[in-house]
Amino acid sequence: MEINIQLKSLADKINQLKNKIETEESAKHAFVLPFIHILGYDAFNPLEVVPEFTADLGLKKGEKVDYAIFQNGEPILIVECKGWKEKLTVHNSQLFRYFHVTKTRFALLTNGISYQFFTDLDAQNKMDEKPFLEFDITNLKENTINEITKFHKSNFNVDNIVNNASSLKYIKEIKKQINDELENPSNEFTKLFANKVYTGRLTEKVVDEFKDLVQKSVSQYINEKINDRLNAALTKETIKQQDEAVLIVEDENKVNTTEEELEAYRIVVAILRRKLPTSRIVHRDTQSYFGILLDDNNRKPLCRLHLNGGKKYISLFNDNKTESKTAITSIDEIYQFEKELLDTVDAYEGTIQV
Numbered sequence: 001m002e003i004n005i006q007l008k009s010l011a012d013k014i015n016q017l018k019n020k021i022e023t024e025e026s027a028k029h030a031f032v033l034p035f036i037h038i039l040g041y042d043a044f045n046p047l048e049v050v051p052e053f054t055a056d057l058g059l060k061k062g063e064k065v066d067y068a069i070f071q072n073g074e075p076i077l078i079v080e081c082k083g084w085k086e087k088l089t090v091h092n093s094q095l096f097r098y099f100h101v102t103k104t105r106f107a108l109l110t111n112g113i114s115y116q117f118f119t120d121l122d123a124q125n126k127m128d129e130k131p132f133l134e135f136d137i138t139n140l141k142e143n144t145i146n147e148i149t150k151f152h153k154s155n156f157n158v159d160n161i162v163n164n165a166s167s168l169k170y171i172k173e174i175k176k177q178i179n180d181e182l183e184n185p186s187n188e189f190t191k192l193f194a195n196k197v198y199t200g201r202l203t204e205k206v207v208d209e210f211k212d213l214v215q216k217s218v219s220q221y222i223n224e225k226i227n228d229r230l231n232a233a234l235t236k237e238t239i240k241q242q243d244e245a246v247l248i249v250e251d252e253n254k255v256n257t258t259e260e261e262l263e264a265y266r267i268v269v270a271i272l273r274r275k276l277p278t279s280r281i282v283h284r285d286t287q288s289y290f291g292i293l294l295d296d297n298n299r300k301p302l303c304r305l306h307l308n309g310g311k312k313y314i315s316l317f318n319d320n321k322t323e324s325k326t327a328i329t330s331i332d333e334i335y336q337f338e339k340e341l342l343d344t345v346d347a348y349e350g351t352i353q354v
Contacts, residue, residue: 003152004145006038011138014084014113024083028066031112032081035137040153041069053078053098065094068102075104076156082111099127105158106151113137117151119165132165134172182218185211193217239299239321261290264305264331268292271338272302275345289315300348303341307331316340319347 014031021027033043043049053068053075067079080095082088088109095107095118107118107127116131135144147168150161181189187207194202194210202210265283272281282296290307294300304315304323315325316337328334 003038003149004140004142007137007140007145007148010034010038011140014138018084018113021084024081024086027084027112028081031084031137032067032079032110035110035112035115036067036069036079039069039148039151047073050075065098068104071153071156075102076158077106077108077151078102078104079108079110082109084111084113086111088114088116096127100125105162119162121162121166121169128169130169132169132172182215185214190214235320255285255287257285257290258308260307260331261285261305264290264307264334265292267331267334268303268341271335271341272345275342275349294345294348302344303337305331317344319343 010031013034017030021030036043036049041048048070050068050070051066052064053066054064065078066081068075069077069079078095078098080093088111093109095109099107099118099120105119109116109118109131113136115133115135115137117133118127118131120126120128121132122128133144133147135148140148147164149155150157150164180186190207190211191202193214194207198206198210200206261283269278269281276294280295281302282293284291284293284296288306290305292302292304294302301315301317301321301323303317306313306315306325312328312330313325314328314334314337315323317323326337
């Protein structure tokens with residue numbers, strides 16, 4: 001089973017059970033050990049997972065960390081657990097004390113829901129105060145799952161993780177700074193934009209006024225980008241559905257191409273041949289309509305003709321491939337749509353930005 005599916009299954013289990021879990025020990029067994037298992041380690045093999053791991057610390061004897069994960073006889077990750085309702089803090093944590101007396105480069109502090117991974121980026125063999133990887137297992141994003149995968153038994157490589165940890169640490173801090181600036185723009189952030197658009201002197205009053213403008217501008221910009229992506233996705237899905245409808249296998253016995261349809265096709269060819277060779281203008285008859293395509297490509301409809309019903313229609317396509325249907329009394333009226341047909345060709349050929 002892929003690790004992302006296993007993590008999702010564990011998250012579902014946590015959401016179902018957490019209100020029934022009262023003790024730290026229960027959280028270990030219900031939440032933390034399954035996570036260790038997902039990483040590929042056997043919690044019942046004392047050569048891989050050692051519970052209540054003890055290392056003598058000078059005059060301090062008998063202090064224990066909840067788990068140590070071993071590879072090739074050496075600890076590679078020490079784990080300290082808390083109750084799931086407890087907030088995580090590294091202060092007074094055994095992790096700090098154990099980190100420098102073992103050969104491990106990684107420490108994990110967790111309450112079974114929140115996970116914090118530490119290493120020694122700031123000072124060699126001394127655990128950093130801030131985690132380089134932090135997540136809520138019930139709300140995982142794809143990039144976080146990729147980082148968790150690096151701790152899997154089959155992938156574990158100390159150098160690769162440590163080298164990447166520095167980037168993760170700074171990306172996390174930068175994202176926090178971005179969030180802080182978006183919520184409450186600083187003078188420096190405000191001046192960065194105000195200097196480019198305001199020609200007067202940036203007094204304290206002007207900067208204060210621009211803080212609100214900058215915040216609104218950034219918020220509107222982000223919302224517009226999100227809406228653009230949503231609209232693009234919806235348009236793509238609509239086109240896909242149209243294409244799938246066209247690809248339905250037609251019962252050839254029920255498709256009857258009439259002379260009127262062929263005559264209409266010749267009119268369309270006559271209009272478009274000033275921009276296209278006739279070999280690229282292809283007709284395809286269906287039960288629902290008579291289609292005319294560019295390069296025999298269902299994704300490039302030039303027009304569709306509905307001539308066999310009680311009323312006649314022509315369907316045209318704009319540069320967003322949105323179909324519009326117009327009634328006609330005879331195929332001679334197709335000449336009236338010369339501009340729309342030529343514009344459709346320009347859109348497909350890149351003359352107009354699609």
